[in-house]
Amino acid sequence: MEEKKLCLGIESTAHTFSVAIVSKDKILADEREVYKPPLGEGIHPYEAAQHHFRAARKVLQNALKKSKRKIEDMDVIAYSAGPGLGPCLRVGAVVARSISTYYDKPMTAVNHAMGHIELANFFSKAKDPVIVLVSGGHTLVSTYLHKKWRIFGETLDITLGQLFDQLGREMGYNSPAGKYIETLAGQGTKYLDMPYTVKGNDVSYSGLLTFAKNLLKKDNKREDVCFSVQETAFAMLTEVTERLLAFSEKREIVLTGGVAANKRLQEMIKSLSLVHNSSFSVIPRKYSGDCGAQIALVGLLQYESGNVVEVDKSFIKQSWRIDEVHVTWRN
Amino acid sequence: MEKLIKVGAEANIYLDNWDGIKVVRKTRRPKPYWKKELDDKIRRTRTIREAQFLTSVKELGVLTPIVYFVDPFLGEIIMEYVDGVRVKDLLNMDSKTGFIMLYEAGKGLAKMHKHNIIHGDPTTSNFIMRDRKLYFIDFGLAFYSTRLEDKAVDLHLLKQVIKSAHPEVFSKGFKMVIEGYQQIFGIVKPVLDNIKEIERRGRYATLD
Numbered sequence: 351m352e353e354k355k356l357c358l359g360i361e362s363t364a365h366t367f368s369v370a371i372v373s374k375d376k377i378l379a380d381e382r383e384v385y386k387p388p389l390g391e392g393i394h395p396y397e398a399a400q401h402h403f404r405a406a407r408k409v410l411q412n413a414l415k416k417s418k419r420k421i422e423d424m425d426v427i428a429y430s431a432g433p434g435l436g437p438c439l440r441v442g443a444v445v446a447r448s449i450s451t452y453y454d455k456p457m458t459a460v461n462h463a464m465g466h467i468e469l470a471n472f473f474s475k476a477k478d479p480v481i482v483l484v485s486g487g488h489t490l491v492s493t494y495l496h497k498k499w500r501i502f503g504e505t506l507d508i509t510l511g512q513l514f515d516q517l518g519r520e521m522g523y524n525s526p527a528g529k530y531i532e533t534l535a536g537q538g539t540k541y542l543d544m545p546y547t548v549k550g551n552d553v554s555y556s557g558l559l560t561f562a563k564n565l566l567k568k569d570n571k572r573e574d575v576c577f578s579v580q581e582t583a584f585a586m587l588t589e590v591t592e593r594l595l596a597f598s599e600k601r602e603i604v605l606t607g608g609v610a611a612n613k614r615l616q617e618m619i620k621s622l623s624l625v626h627n628s629s630f631s632v633i634p635r636k637y638s639g640d641c642g643a644q645i646a647l648v649g650l651l652q653y654e655s656g657n658v659v660e661v662d663k664s665f666i667k668q669s670w671r672i673d674e675v676h677v678t679w680r681n
Numbered sequence: 682m683e684k685l686i687k688v689g690a691e692a693n694i695y696l697d698n699w700d701g702i703k704v705v706r707k708t709r710r711p712k713p714y715w716k717k718e719l720d721d722k723i724r725r726t727r728t729i730r731e732a733q734f735l736t737s738v739k740e741l742g743v744l745t746p747i748v749y750f751v752d753p754f755l756g757e758i759i760m761e762y763v764d765g766v767r768v769k770d771l772l773n774m775d776s777k778t779g780f781i782m783l784y785e786a787g788k789g790l791a792k793m794h795k796h797n798i799i800h801g802d803p804t805t806s807n808f809i810m811r812d813r814k815l816y817f818i819d820f821g822l823a824f825y826s827t828r829l830e831d832k833a834v835d836l837h838l839l840k841q842v843i844k845s846a847h848p849e850v851f852s853k854g855f856k857m858v859i860e861g862y863q864q865i866f867g868i869v870k871p872v873l874d875n876i877k878e879i880e881r882r883g884r885y886a887t888l889d
Contacts, residue, residue, distance in 0.1 A: 433885040488884070500845035504884060541716050546723065550802050550822065550838035581716045588714060592690040597769075597806055597846070621714035626688060669885040673845070 355425045357653060358413075358449070359646025362442030363434025363462045364486060365393060365526070367402040369413040370642030371424070372650060378417035380636075380643045381409045390522045392515060399437035406445050413642070421453050426658065428649020431459035432667035433487060439666040447661050456658040458649045459665060463488050463672045465644025466633075467499060470606035472647055474631035480600050482591050482619060485607030485640075486511030486526060489553065489587070491594045492672065494680060501673045502597070503551030503590040510609045513555045513583060520563050521572060526639075531576050532612050538577025542570065546582055551593050553586040584615050588622050595626050605632040608639045651679040691727075691821070692756075699749060699759050709756030709821075724756040727821040732758050734798065734820035741792045744816045763818070765811030772805065772847050772854070779850070780857045782808060785815035786839070787861025794832045795866060797825050803839040805846065833875035836862070840876065 354373040361368040361382075368382035383405035385398040414420065429446035432439055450457040466488070467481050481492045481499070489511075490504035508516070511526065518527020545561050547554040562579045566572065591603065603623050605616065616632050623630035637643055652658070655678035659665075683706065687694040695706040709724040711717075732751040735758075739745060746761035768786065772779035786808050793800060800807075801822030809816045826832075836858070843854045863869045880886055 490884075495846070496848050498848070500848070501841070502845050503841075506879075506882065509884070541718050543718075546719070548822070549834055550804070551841070552838070581719065585712075585715050585719055588712075589691065596688065596690040597804060597842075618714040622712075625710070625713075671883075671885045 355650060355654065356419065356423055357426050357428055357646045357650035358421070358424045359428040359460070359642045359644070359649050360442045360446050361430045361462070361465070361640055361642045361645045362402050362438050362445075363430050363432070363640060364438055365398060366640040367405045367409055367441065368640065368642035369410045370646040371413055371417040371419060372643060372646040374650060377643045377646075378419065379413040380641050381412040381416060382641060383409050387524050389524050390519055392519060392525050393435070395435040395437045398435065399441050402438060402441040406441065410445070421449060421455075424453075424455055426456050426458055426649055426653040428458045428460050428645050428652070429664075430462045430465065430645045431665060432462065432670040434462055434668065436666065436668050439668065443664060443666050447664060450661050456653065457661055457664055458652045458658050460645045460648045460652065461670055461672060461675045462640075462645070464499070464675055465648050466606045467492070467604075467672070468648050468651065469637055469641075469644040470604045470610075470631075470633040473634055473637070474602075474604050476602040476604050476629070476631060478600055479602035479604040480591065480594050480598060480628075482587070482603065482605045482610075483607045484510045484587070484605070484609035484615070486515065488607060488672075489555075489609075490672070491551070491591050493594060493598050493600060494677070497677050497680070498675065499672050499677065501671070502594045503553070506549065506552050506554045507556040508559065510555065510583060510587070511607075513559050513579070514609070516559055517562055517576070517579060520566055526608060528609055528612060531580065532614065534573050534576040535580040535614065536577075538571070538573035538575070540571070540574040540577075541581060542574055542578040544578050544582040546586060548586050548589050551590050553590055555583060555586075558583060580612075580614055584618050587615070588618050591619065592622055592626070595622075595628060601626070601628045603628050603630050605630070606638065607633075611635050611638040655679040691724075696762060697759070702749070703762050704749060704759050705746065705762045707758045707760065711756075725753045728753045728756045728758060730823060731820040734823040735760065738793055738798060738817070738820075741796055741798075743789045743792050744814055745820075746816065746818060763809050763811050763816045765809040765816065767806050768808040768810060768815075769805040769846065771810060772850055776850050778810070778813075780853060782810050782815050783843075783854050783857040784861035787858035787863075788865050789815060789817055789861075790835060790839070790858075791862040791865035794835070797827050799824050799826050799831045799835050801835070803835055804842045805839075829871060829875050830879075833872050833879055836872065837876050837879050
């Protein structure tokens with residue numbers, strides 16, 4: 351029997367430094383260390399990068415130990431090349447280049463968002479889905495057509511993750527604040543009227559954020575504000591998701607990214623999938639946030655379809671849209 | 682008698698018989714996964730808005746289905762059945778005619794924009810060709826605005842749809858839209874510049 355190909359993937363776009371080892375059908379290890387900013391503050395790129403440098407060695411060792419493999423066993427080294435914070439991206443790229451040079455392994459550069467998409471597809475087994483990608487870096491609906499994941503609709507300003515983080519910060523929580531917002535929202539009862547901004551297939555959350563911050567200053571209950579923000583923000587997202595379903599006439603929905611862990615969002619998208627006779631799946635909680643597995647998995651797909659990068663041509667791109675990636679592993 | 686012909690993003694489209702006429706009945710579905718207050722408000726306002734714009738743009742020379750009956754509380758409009766081909770499908774079957782229709786779509790949008798009406802949802806599935814004439818449907822997101830930005834967003838949306846759903850005819854297709862738009866609107870540079878500006882603001886956009 352032919353030995354399965356192995357990919358070691360490194361994630362370091364933002365808060366998380368993670369190393370994973372995967373084969374085509376299995377995640378052998380996925381180890382992480384997450385940078386935590388001080389209470390009430392957001393991510394500081396240089397401090398996060400410092401954290402990643404300090405964590406790198408231990409995370410790598412843990413991943414190898416967990417997978418019971420050695421670096422020599424790897425077929426390819428993948429790293430998240432963007433989009434993300436420059437200082438953080440550089441850490442992952444440096445670690446990948448070092449391993450690649452020292453052990454003479456090919457390297458492949460992965461788009462981080464592609465990782466969220468393909469990892470979710472790996473778990474869901476969906477063939478031709480509509481993707482709803484919601485995280486700190488992305489809020490978009492996408493579907494595959496002619497060698498690219500096409501962006502059908504997206505946020506015109508901040509992402510759902512940023513909306514929650516910034517609202518959380520206003521109340522003194524640190525990022526990522528999604529889980530605090532979700533808990534508070536679960537205790538809210540009163541729906542406060544909020545600005546609802548859908549422009550065609552795109553959404554805009556910045557007006558909603560300002561509005562919600564002002565409501566907090568005016569003695570409204572936190573629980574009610576969080577509840578209303580969540581309801582309104584998710585309603586906007588479900589609307590554009592429905593638009594893509596109707597337009598593409600596809601019948602599978604896959605929810606992925608850090609905010610996919612939100613139960614209320616899952617419930618809403620599941621409910622709309624029933625209306626449209628579509629299947630619904632959500633990425634497992636453990637893999638919804640940033641992780642090495644998303645990078646390793648795409649890295650393996652890229653490697654097997656001949657998409658590798660020379661060490662001296664390896665790059666990072668702080669801005670890198672998903673629809674700029676030429677997909678080599680799908681028809 | 683009634684027949685469900687399309688489950689749209691927010692509405693069900695039925696082919697029906699209304700007082701002896703073959704009509705389309707568009708019903709905005711209650712969304713069980715939305716808060717009722719939000720859902721009722723949005724369905725009601727969009728139904729009224731759609732009916733008003735379907736009618737008012739006719740004066741500008743934009744073809745739309747005739748509105749026969751509106752029930753804002755049920756979220757329902759009964760209108761003429763435009764028995765034609767969606768430009769979305771046309772582009773896949775006969776791109777040459779598809780381009781002519783995109784040119785017409787550009788003209789139609791410009792006629793509306795000149796009078797400060799923004800369609801709000803100009804996708805290729807909302808343009809229907811019948812007898813080689815272009816009909817606009819789905820005015821649920823339409824609104825009045827004098828801002829150049831809103832007109833640019835309208836064109837940007839159409840550009841995005843052509844790019845994501847019809848990538849193989851994208852450059853020619855969008856060029857046709859702009860040519861049609863220019864014929865009615867005249868000087869298009871400010872609006873094209875504004876589209877670029879919107880794209881630059883997009884997440885992770887490549888700066889050039």
